[in-house]
Amino acid sequence: MAEFTARPELCGTFGAVASTHWIASAVGMRLLEMGGNAFDAAAAAGFTLQIVEPHLNGPGGDAPILAARARDPEPTVICGQGPSPRAATIDAFAARGLDMIPGTGLLAACVPGAFGAWMVLLRDFGTMRLRDILEPAIHYARAGHPLLAGASAAIASVQTLFADEWVSSAALYLDGDRAPLPGTLFANPVLAQFYARLLDHAETVSTKREAQIEAALAYWYEGAVAEAIDAFVKGTEAMDTSGRRNGGLLGASDLASWRPPVERPLGIDHGEHRLYKCGAWSQGPALLQAVQMIKQLDIGTMPLGSPDYVHTVCETIKLAMADRDAWYGEAMPEGVLEILLSERYAAERSALVGKDASQELRPGSPGGMRPQIPSPQYTGDGMAPGGGGEPTMAGERTLPSGSRSHQRGDTCHVDVVDRWGNMVSATPSGGWLQSSPAIPGLGFALGTRMQMCWLAEDLPSSLTPGARPRTTLTPSLAYRGGRPYLAFGTPGGDQQEQWSLQLWLAHVVHGLPLQAAIETPAFHTEHMVASFWPRERRLGSLTVEGRFSEQTRDELQHRGHVLTVGGPWSEGRLSACAHDIDGTGAVLRAAANPRGMQGYAVAR
CATH class of the missing domain: 3.60.20.40 (Gamma-glutamyltranspeptidase, small (S) subunit)
Structure with a gap:
C-alpha cells in the first residue's frame, strides 16, 4: 500500500501547474486549457501571484526564471533580478550615517525586475497575447480575492506604520484604521486600473503580439511607470528600519537602461x-x-x-x-x-x-x-527586531505593530509543465506590501533587495552601482x-x-x-x-x-x-x-x- 500523504500525487497527460496559491495554479491551468504553453501559463500565474499574495511579492519585485523548451539542450535563465541604482554607492550610505542598508523603505530599492522577466518569457517562449496573460490579474485586483490570513496579519503588523507614515499604503490596505479580516474579499483597484492602462497602451501601439509586449516593456522601463517611480522616490522620505525617514536613490534613468539579462x-x-x-x-x-x-x-x-x-x-x-x-x-x-x-x-x-x-x-x-x-555591524539608531527580509519558517511571523517593527515579507513560487514537455520554474518575490510605501497611481511598492549588499569594500557582494544584489531567489530545474x-x-x-x-x-x-x-x-x-x-x-x-x-x-x-x-x-x-x-x-x-x-x- 502506498504511504499516506496529505495531498494526492497528481498525474495527467495534458498539463500540470503547482504554485504557492491555489488561484495562481488555477489561472495557470486556464491558460493551458486556452491552448497556451507552459511559458504562457507561468506568466499568467506569476502576475496573479502579485495580486493574491501581496504580502509575499508584488509588481515592484524580482523574478528569476528557468525556462526549458522540450528540445532545448539546457534551460534558459531569465534574470528578473534588477540592479542597484547608479547613485547607490557605499559613500552615499555613509553620508547618511548608515553602515547597513535598511530592510524597508526606499533606500534599498533596485530596478524592479519581475515585470521585465515575465515579459521576456512571454515574448521569447510564449504564444498568447498580452491581454490573455494580464486579464486574470486585473480581474482579481478589480473584483477582489479572499484575503489570506497571512496577508491580513502582515497588514495588521504594520497598520500603525501605514497610518502614521506610509499613508499611500494605508489608503490601499487599511479598512478605516484596521487591517481587513482574513477571508474577506480584498481588491486593489489602483493596481487594476494601472495594469488596464498598460494593456490599453500596448494594444494601441500595435495589433501584433510581440510588438505589444515590447510596448509594455517600454511603458514600464522608459515611460509612465518609470516616470511615476522617479517622481515618487525623489519626492518622498519614508520611515524605514533605521528608525529614520530616508529618501531613495532609484531614478528613471536606472530603469531606462535595463532589460532582463538572458x-x-x-x-x-x-x-x-x-x-x-x-x-x-x-x-x-x-x-x-x-x-x-x-x-x-x-x-x-x-x-x-x-x-x-x-x-x-x-x-x-x-x-x-x-x-x-x-x-x-x-x-x-x-x-x-x-x-x-x-x-x-x-x-x-x-x-x-x-x-x-x-x-x-x-x-x-x-x-x-x-x-x-x-x-x-549596525550603528544606526532605532534598530528594531524583525526587518524586511524573508522568514525562516513557513508560519508567518507577526511582529508587534508600529513604525519600527515590521512583518517580514517572503516569496512565492510557480512550476509548470505542458503536454509538449516544456517546463518553467520561477521564484517571484520582493515588492511586498510591507517593503516600502505604495506608489500613488500604480498601486504597488518597490522592493528592498539591495539590503542584501554589504557596505564594506572589496567583497564579492559589496554594494556596487548598477550591479545585481546577491539574491536568495533560486528556482530549480x-x-x-x-x-x-x-x-x-x-x-x-x-x-x-x-x-x-x-x-x-x-x-x-x-x-x-x-x-x-x-x-x-x-x-x-x-x-x-x-x-x-x-x-x-x-x-x-x-x-x-x-x-x-x-x-x-x-x-x-x-x-x-x-x-x-x-x-x-x-x-x-x-x-x-x-x-x-x-x-x-x-x-x-x-x-x-x-x-x-x-x-x-x-x-x-
Whole structure:
C-alpha cells in the first residue's frame, strides 16, 4: 500500500501547474486549457501571484526564471533580478550615517525586475497575447480575492506604520484604521486600473503580439511607470528600519537602461539527472555545491529522518552557505565558481563533515584564495527586531505593530509543465506590501533587495552601482535523459536551497514520489550570515519539525546541534512539476506543500 500523504500525487497527460496559491495554479491551468504553453501559463500565474499574495511579492519585485523548451539542450535563465541604482554607492550610505542598508523603505530599492522577466518569457517562449496573460490579474485586483490570513496579519503588523507614515499604503490596505479580516474579499483597484492602462497602451501601439509586449516593456522601463517611480522616490522620505525617514536613490534613468539579462544556467550531474540553477548573483550554486558534497557522503544509506541523515545534510549546508557568504556575488573573482562546483573541491569540503555539529563558519579557499565573511555591524539608531527580509519558517511571523517593527515579507513560487514537455520554474518575490510605501497611481511598492549588499569594500557582494544584489531567489530545474524532467522550488529566504535539497534527496536518492518527498519532515539551519536586515546569524542552530522522533532529536542535540523544535508542519512551501517519460509514454506530475494551507497543484 502506498504511504499516506496529505495531498494526492497528481498525474495527467495534458498539463500540470503547482504554485504557492491555489488561484495562481488555477489561472495557470486556464491558460493551458486556452491552448497556451507552459511559458504562457507561468506568466499568467506569476502576475496573479502579485495580486493574491501581496504580502509575499508584488509588481515592484524580482523574478528569476528557468525556462526549458522540450528540445532545448539546457534551460534558459531569465534574470528578473534588477540592479542597484547608479547613485547607490557605499559613500552615499555613509553620508547618511548608515553602515547597513535598511530592510524597508526606499533606500534599498533596485530596478524592479519581475515585470521585465515575465515579459521576456512571454515574448521569447510564449504564444498568447498580452491581454490573455494580464486579464486574470486585473480581474482579481478589480473584483477582489479572499484575503489570506497571512496577508491580513502582515497588514495588521504594520497598520500603525501605514497610518502614521506610509499613508499611500494605508489608503490601499487599511479598512478605516484596521487591517481587513482574513477571508474577506480584498481588491486593489489602483493596481487594476494601472495594469488596464498598460494593456490599453500596448494594444494601441500595435495589433501584433510581440510588438505589444515590447510596448509594455517600454511603458514600464522608459515611460509612465518609470516616470511615476522617479517622481515618487525623489519626492518622498519614508520611515524605514533605521528608525529614520530616508529618501531613495532609484531614478528613471536606472530603469531606462535595463532589460532582463538572458543567460545560460549552471549545471552539475547527479546520477542520471543534470541539475540546473541560476548564476552566483543568486544563491543557486549553493544547491549545486551541496549536491556535489552529498555525492561523496553515501547519503542513500541513511534513512530519511534519521540522526545521521539530518546531521549530514545540515553540516553540508553549513559548508555550502559559508562559501556563498564568502564568494558569491557580481564581483566573484574569476575562476572561483568553476572550482566551487568541481567534484575535487567537493571532496575536500565533504571531508570536513564530522560526527559533531560545527559551531564555526568555514568557507573554503578555492585556488588558494583567502575567504572573507562580512561581520554584521549596525550603528544606526532605532534598530528594531524583525526587518524586511524573508522568514525562516513557513508560519508567518507577526511582529508587534508600529513604525519600527515590521512583518517580514517572503516569496512565492510557480512550476509548470505542458503536454509538449516544456517546463518553467520561477521564484517571484520582493515588492511586498510591507517593503516600502505604495506608489500613488500604480498601486504597488518597490522592493528592498539591495539590503542584501554589504557596505564594506572589496567583497564579492559589496554594494556596487548598477550591479545585481546577491539574491536568495533560486528556482530549480533538472533534466533526465537529455530532456526537461523536474521543476521545483520554494519560498523561504536563506532556507530555499535547504528545503530544495531535501526534496531533491528524498525524490532522486531515496526514490519517494514528489508529493511524499515534499511532505517528508523537514529542517533548516540558520548557521550562516542572514541575507536580510539586520543580517543576524545563529551558529550551530538547527530547527526541525515536531514530527521527527524524540530519539532523532535527542541524538542531534548530543552531537552539538542547538535544536529548536517547530510545529509538525512548519518547514517550507515547496512545489514541483515533473515530465516523466518511460516505455509507455509521458506522464505529467504535480505536487504542492500542505504547509501553510494555500499552495496547490493542478494536473489533468
